[in-house]
Amino acid sequence: MIEKTAAPATKVAEGRSLFLKGDSVPIALLPFFAFVTFFLLWPISDVLIKSLKGNSGEWTLSNFEPMTHGIYLTAFQTSIELGLITAFIGAVVGAFFAFVIENYAGRKLTAVLDSISAVFANSGGVPLAFMFIASFGANSAVIRILRGMGLDLYANGFSLFSLTGVAFVYSFFQIPLMVLVFKPALKGLRKEWREASMSLGGSNWDFIRRIAVPVLFPSFFGSMLLLFAGGFSAYATARAMTVGNVPLVPLIIGTLVDGNVIANKANQGAALAVGMILVAVIAMTGYVWAQRTTSKWQAR
Amino acid sequence: MRKQFVLGLVVAISAAIVPAVSMEASSAAAKKPAPVNYATCASLAACGGMDALVKAAQKEGTINLVTLPRGWANYGEAMDLFHKAFGIKIVDDNPDGSSAYEINAIETAPQSKKPDWVDVGITYAQNNENLFAAYKVVNFKDIPTKFSNPDGRWTSDYAGEIALIYPLGLPKTPTSLAGLTDPAFKGMVAIGGDPTSAQESLMSVFAANMASGGAPDDVSKGIAWFSNMKKIGNFVTVPATPANFASGAYKIGLTWNYNCPDAIATSAKAGVKIQCAIPSDAQLVGTPYIAAIPANAPHPAAARLWNEFMYSQNNKGFLTATLPSTSGKTGSAIFNSIMGGQNIWVSGGAVPTMAVALAAKGMLNDPPASVLPAKGTPVTPTVSQQNAAKALLATEWPKVLSN
Numbered sequence: 001m002i003e004k005t006a007a008p009a010t011k012v013a014e015g016r017s018l019f020l021k022g023d024s025v026p027i028a029l030l031p032f033f034a035f036v037t038f039f040l041l042w043p044i045s046d047v048l049i050k051s052l053k054g055n056s057g058e059w060t061l062s063n064f065e066p067m068t069h070g071i072y073l074t075a076f077q078t079s080i081e082l083g084l085i086t087a088f089i090g091a092v093v094g095a096f097f098a099f100v101i102e103n104y105a106g107r108k109l110t111a112v113l114d115s116i117s118a119v120f121a122n123s124g125g126v127p128l129a130f131m132f133i134a135s136f137g138a139n140s141a142v143i144r145i146l147r148g149m150g151l152d153l154y155a156n157g158f159s160l161f162s163l164t165g166v167a168f169v170y171s172f173f174q175i176p177l178m179v180l181v182f183k184p185a186l187k188g189l190r191k192e193w194r195e196a197s198m199s200l201g202g203s204n205w206d207f208i209r210r211i212a213v214p215v216l217f218p219s220f221f222g223s224m225l226l227l228f229a230g231g232f233s234a235y236a237t238a239r240a241m242t243v244g245n246v247p248l249v250p251l252i253i254g255t256l257v258d259g260n261v262i263a264n265k266a267n268q269g270a271a272l273a274v275g276m277i278l279v280a281v282i283a284m285t286g287y288v289w290a291q292r293t294t295s296k297w298q299a300r
Numbered sequence: 301m302r303k304q305f306v307l308g309l310v311v312a313i314s315a316a317i318v319p320a321v322s323m324e325a326s327s328a329a330a331k332k333p334a335p336v337n338y339a340t341c342a343s344l345a346a347c348g349g350m351d352a353l354v355k356a357a358q359k360e361g362t363i364n365l366v367t368l369p370r371g372w373a374n375y376g377e378a379m380d381l382f383h384k385a386f387g388i389k390i391v392d393d394n395p396d397g398s399s400a401y402e403i404n405a406i407e408t409a410p411q412s413k414k415p416d417w418v419d420v421g422i423t424y425a426q427n428n429e430n431l432f433a434a435y436k437v438v439n440f441k442d443i444p445t446k447f448s449n450p451d452g453r454w455t456s457d458y459a460g461e462i463a464l465i466y467p468l469g470l471p472k473t474p475t476s477l478a479g480l481t482d483p484a485f486k487g488m489v490a491i492g493g494d495p496t497s498a499q500e501s502l503m504s505v506f507a508a509n510m511a512s513g514g515a516p517d518d519v520s521k522g523i524a525w526f527s528n529m530k531k532i533g534n535f536v537t538v539p540a541t542p543a544n545f546a547s548g549a550y551k552i553g554l555t556w557n558y559n560c561p562d563a564i565a566t567s568a569k570a571g572v573k574i575q576c577a578i579p580s581d582a583q584l585v586g587t588p589y590i591a592a593i594p595a596n597a598p599h600p601a602a603a604r605l606w607n608e609f610m611y612s613q614n615n616k617g618f619l620t621a622t623l624p625s626t627s628g629k630t631g632s633a634i635f636n637s638i639m640g641g642q643n644i645w646v647s648g649g650a651v652p653t654m655a656v657a658l659a660a661k662g663m664l665n666d667p668p669a670s671v672l673p674a675k676g677t678p679v680t681p682t683v684s685q686q687n688a689a690k691a692l693l694a695t696e697w698p699k700v701l702s703n
Contacts, residue, residue, distance in 0.1 A: 071695045130543055137549035138487035138536055154487060154533070161537040163702065243501065244494025245530075245537040245701035251494070259497040260399045261690060263423035 044277065050270035063271035072272060075247040080279065082163065082248065083232030086170040090231075091224040093171070094178020101179065102186040114183075117176035124173055129240035132169045136160045163246050166238050174227050181226060185219035185294065222290025225283045232283070233276060249276055338600040342434050342452070347604055354386060354631025356601035362389045363602040366405055366415040367397035371562030373458055374648025378641055380620040382609055385638050387626075388602055399424040406431050406594045416603035418592050421499055422447060422683060425454040425590040432592040435604060437611040442657035447588050456588035457610065458650040459680070460556035461578055461673055462500075462507040465563060467551060468573040474552055476581040477511035477525070486533050490540040490550035495693050499586065502689065504554040506681050507582040516681040519689040520696070527700035537701060542566070556586070557671040558650035564670050578673045585678040587686065588653055610641030613654065615663045 054060045066072050101113050135142050138154055146153060159165055189212060197207045235250040242251070249272055256262060256269030338356055341347040348356075357363075363382075370376030370392075379390045393413070394401060399420040406415060406428075425432070429449065436452035437443075447456040464474050471484045480489050495501040509515075509522025529535035538544050540553035542563070555563075560576035567574045591610065597603045617639035618624070626634045642652040646664065649671040658664035667673075681689070 071698065074698070130547065133538060133544055133549045134547040137538065137544075137547055139548035159537070241538065242494075243491055243537050243539055244496060244697050247698035247702070255494060255497040258398050258400045260421045260499045261423075261495070261497055261502055263399070263421070263427045266400070 047270045047273045047277070050267050051274045053267055055264050055267065063268050064274075066268065067271065067275055071247060072249075072252065075249045075252050075272075076275060076279075078163065078247050079232050079249045079276075082167055082170070083228040083230075085167050086174045086231035087224045087228035089167070089171050090174025090178045090227045091182075091220065094175045094223075094227075095182050095220060097175065098179045098183040098186055102183055114180070117179045120175075121173050121177035121180055124234065125236035126240045128169065128172065129237045132160060132165075132172070133241065136165075136168075161241055161243075161245070166241060166246055166248075169237060169241065170231050170234065174231060177227060177230065178223055181223045182220065185216055185223075188219075189215060218290040218293035222287045222294060225287040225290065229280055229283050229287075232279060338604065339595070339597070340433065341604070343436050344438050344604075344608060347601070350608075350632035350635055351630050353601055353605050353608070354635065357388055357599070357605040358386060360388075360599040360602045362391060363599050363606055364391045364393065364414065364416045364597075365606075366393045366402050366418060367395060367399075368392050368419060369395045371559065371566070372648070373460070373558040373645050373650040374561070376562075377620060377647065378610065378644045381618075381623065381638055381644070382606060384620050384623055385618075385626055385634050386605070386631075388605075403428055403431070406596065411596070412598055414596055414598050415594055416597040416599045417606050418594065419457060419589050420592070422456075422587050422590050423686075425449075425592055426683070429453055431594055431596075433595040433597070433600075435593055435607060437608050439611055439613060439654065439657075442613075442654040443611070444653060444656070447590070447653075454590045454592040455611075456653040457591040458558070458645045458652045459586050459588040460500075460558045460650055461671075461678065462503050462554055462582065462584045462586070463557040463560060463576045463578050463671060465553045465555050465560060465574060465576045467567075468575060470551060475577060475579070477508055477579045478581050480534060480552065481529065481532060482534075483532075485552060487536055488551040489529060489535050489554075490538050490544070490552070491554050492540050495697060496690060500554075500556050502686065502693070503556075503584055503586045503681075505689065505693065506679075507554065507579065507584040510584055510679060511579065511581040516679060516685045517688065519692060523693065523696050523700055530701050546570075556650075557673070558645075558648045560671045561647075561649050561668050576671050578671075580676075583673065583676040583678040585651065585680045587680060587683065609635070609638075610645075611654070612640035613642050613658055613661070613663050614638065614640035615643045615658070615665050 051063050052059055052061070054062065067076070101110055105113060134140055137143070137160055143153060160168070193211055193215075194207055197211055202210070233250060235254065238246065238248055239251055239254060244251070244255075253269045253272050253276075256265045256272070336346070336348045336352065336356070338347060338353075344350060344353065347353045365379070368375045368379070370379070379392065382388065383390050393405070393415070402415060402418045402420050403424055405413070406418070409415075432449075432453040434449075434451040434453050437455075440452060440455075443455050449455065466474055470488075472479075472482060474480055474485065491504045492498050492500045495505050505519055505522040505526065506516060507522070508525040509519045512521040512525045514521030526535055530537070536550050538549045540550055540555065544550060545553070555576075557576060557578065564574055564576070591607065593600070593603045593607055612635070614636065617637055619639050623638065626637075629637075642654050642658060643663075643665045645652040646655075646667055649668055652658070655664055
């Protein structure tokens with residue numbers, strides 16, 4: 001799995017052979033390029049152009065100014081906070097699960113857990129929100145059982161329909177996603193290295209501190225950035241769980257471009273989207289760096 | 301003296317012009333009538349009369365409607381009746397979409413998929429006036445001028461009132477917004493969505509503001525009401541959708557009263573009895589929605605026929621279930637035999653824009669018993685009051701509710 005995710009990054013890192021060495025671009029990739037053009041490059045350029053235009057079509061930078069203060073700034077802070085919290089929880093818990101599965105689960109169990117992780121990591125949107133509302137809403141089964149046992153979560157300040165609640169729900173796909181992307185890295189941690197460390201008189205702790213952590217950190221960090229990008233930009237789940245009480249950038253963009261109330265601020269939404277793209281580019285640059293460093297250890 | 305002179309002049313001039321105009325009209329009628337351009341004809345007469353309009357619409361065969369939910373103000377009945385009466389196919393694209401989607405569809409959809417008629421929030425109509433064709437329905441004079449374009453490019457069509465919707469058998473029966481702060485309603489109250497995104501929720505804030513003694517110029521008392529409701533745990537920030545209701549995430553919703561008849565019927569099928577009531581301390585009628593025909597409508601004759609239908613006043617006509625076969629009848633005979641669109645909206649719980657005129661003529665049917673409005677003088681916030689509220693909500697709403 002990590003080989004798969006690592007592959008494009010290493011291609012980029014090795015660099016340019018695709019175009020400079022005179023290789024003809026394989027025809028087989030044309031659909032891929034068409035896909036990228038239609039669903040990535042075109043929308044990005046469209047959003048970029050809209051963000052630089054006013055309502056009467058004039059060029060302006062005024063759409064970016066409101067992002068430096070007030071509610072839009074708060075929204076970026078909240079979205080980044082949500083991305084970081086869920087990425088951190090997902091990364092730590094997911095890495096732990098990955099470690100346990102990799103070291104203690106048999107082959108069959110591993111296969112089953114892999115499939116389960118793949119399913120959970122890809123669940124999201126309205127169905128996911130509804131699953132949690134039905135299980136952890138104010139009058140839901142789990143909450144009522146806990147209440148029966150004397151633990152009233154809602155009386156103690158918990159609410160599913162808050163930033164905490166959204167972060168809680170996001171963990172549901174972040175943790176298994178971490179398992180999926182991080183487990184192959186653990187596989188790359190060779191038994192021989194541990195034996196070598198032992199034979200040179202290193203303790204378990206030495207192995208962890210001097211070998212395991214430095215080798216694994218880049219891929220741990222890279223995976224966390226991947227999780228961050230997911231948590232930062234998710235839309236439908238949060239939208240199905242809140243009524244504007246959690247100011248997240250994707251929700252505000254939705255309000256500006258597809259609402260029934262605010263009619264003339266679609267370009268403002270485009271400017272916020274450009275802001276999100278910038279954050280994502282920064283995160284993905286870190287991811288590419290991490291992948292490059294990781295591949296150093298995994299190259300054969 | 302001077303006024304009288306001007307008046308006299310006006311009378312003299314009009315006296316000179318009127319015969320000239322009518323003479324021109326009669327000489328045109330004597331000649332063979334020019335073919336009608338349905339994309340630009342601006343009244344039923346200019347479109348060649350009802351028989352010709354129905355024929356042209358039937359020739360087009362289809363009407364593209366967008367974002368009309370069947371349960372919303374009884375649009376389902378209107379669409380079924382129109383289809384059965386005239387045999388015109390109805391394409392209702394993206395029934396749960398937003399006003400912004402409708403405007404987008406006019407601007408960017410391929411010609412054959414463009415909407416023929418839209419029902420949008422008022423700011424969307426005002427901001428996009430040039431997208432719409434000028435068309436005055438036969439009963440144009442009965443449409444209040446307050447929320448309409450004088451050329452008929454866009455006209456108010458119906459409005460709703462904010463109602464409480466709740467299941468039977470709650471520990472207490474909610475009757476007012478102020479009463480919702482009762483501890484008996486802990487964890488029960490919800491609204492449809494984000495008030496900066498959903499008109500219904502924006503009006504719910506205005507209703508709470510009214511119940512808290514605030515004037516529509518400043519909704520901060522309404523925001524404070526929600527803030528307090530959140531603090532005491534009665535307001536849950538989950539969107540009031542049927543799925544979330546079924547899961548028990550909330551019990552009492554604030555909604556447009558014209559969503560009540562369908563919601564009540566749907567729930568009854570699932571064995572849950574719910575009912576609606578207008579809160580006794582807030583009679584809030586929303587700004588009317590706006591009907592408009594896009595200038596680039598792919599089926600301009602069908603669009604105009606549908607528009608005439610939705611603004612027709614007949615209060616005793618056939619409904620889908622009772623309408624006999626219409627084959628062989630003239631367009632105007634069919635049109636005059638079916639229930640008018642205005643009273644179909646009434647049957648869905650909405651207040652049609654011609655309500656006052658219809659009531660004066662004794663042609664306004666009774667609304668369904670489930671949504672009978674409370675007594676009192678309803679308030680409708682103006683567009684500028686709404687804009688002020690939106691600006692305040694954009695910053696204050698997330699702030700007061702985030703914790």
